[in-house]
Amino acid sequence: MTRQTARALRLTVFVGESDTWHHRPLYSEIVHRAHAAGLAGASVFRGIEGFGASSLIHTSRLLSLSEDLPVAVVIVDTEPRVRAFLPHLDDIVTEGLVTLDECEVIRYTGPGDDPGPADTKGENSL
Template sequence: MHRLTVFVRTTDTAGHSPLYVEIVRHARQHGLRGATVLPCVAGFGESRTVRRRRGLGLAQDRPLMLLFVDTADRIALFRMSLREIAPGSLAVLDVVTTA
């Protein structure tokens, strides 16, 4: 099994929708077993700007982690198509063991 972790911000968009929503929809269309979106307490990326949580909700510019676990083949296909939707997003791929 492989896990793909994608990092985006709450303010990133794809058209008129939040990018994280479009990525989750895209994962479902590609038949992945599931997707999880986790809000992060704090983080920074290429801009070197630290973004941190203030209060509740996703209205602020905060980092998000999107997690996907599936077979190596399905993750590989999804990862290739993800480059079109979120070309500037960081994606980390690792091998996992499921219980």
């Protein structure tokens, strides 16, 4: 097993579970756009409780069921690729919060995996 490290940028988009884009969940639209843009990966995490600009607390507890739980879409790739993707969010995220965090990626590859070309600057691939 080989361990590779690289610098990256983490993009997190916080939206509501009930937010939609053309009758499709907004989080799903973000993931599909990230995939189409060729980004390294995206994951969606559903929150169990939270509040945002509305100051309303949304929770998954049984006695106060919510249909608009917080959702976080997390995308990690190189900084240039993430920044190039940001305009794809402009027309679909009408309410929400977007954060960018520098991070270090540790990628484990097996003996048969092709890690791709080596990139000493960490700008072209993860």
